[in-house]
Amino acid sequence: MSDATLEATEVAGPVAVSSGAARNGGRYRLVPVVLLITGVGAVVESWRLGLGELTNPEPGLWPFVVSIAVTVTAAILTIVPDTEAYEKWTRRTTLLAGGVLSLVVFILLFTAIGFVVPAFLLLLLWLRVFGEESWRLALVLAVGGTAVFYVGFAVLLGVPFPDDIVVGTITRLIGM
Secondary structure, three states: OOHHHHHHHHHHOOOOOOOHHHHHOOHHHHHHHHHHHHHHHHHHHHHHHOOEOOOOEOOOHHHHHHHHHHHHHHHHHHHOOOHHHOOOOOOOOOHHHHHHHHHHHHHHHHHHHOOHHHHHHHHHHHHHHHOOOOHHHHHHHHHHHHHHHHHHHHHHOOOOOOOOHHHHHHHHHOOO
């Protein structure tokens, strides 16, 4: 800062900053409080699953670690609000809800019909809507991405996927 800027600041004195907190009655705390409650619930449930040890983890260890991080972060956001850092709610922000909903639909379809179709649809949606890619590029990347993920996880790593309608149909057609 230059000396002139410092002098102007000193002469003007403290400036009252309008806080969004006063206007919205503390609604900015709603999300951190909900996240805090969810985090505490996740801590309890992951503890019930059992933690084990780092060398021999049980199913609840990593959910426990993540839920502790979420709970601590939410507690900090609840106690020390920084209302200036909050993003304004716009139409673009609502895409976040669409992204979460698309993941829920992916999980439901994944368990019902396998990996290929839900992965293709999810990649296509995210590339078109969120990535704003052209249809041609989105289709190519969705097909390629689905193939790479399937080969990587199911074939190379041997991760068991639910029975897949596309892979099952292809293997029946080629006689495998």
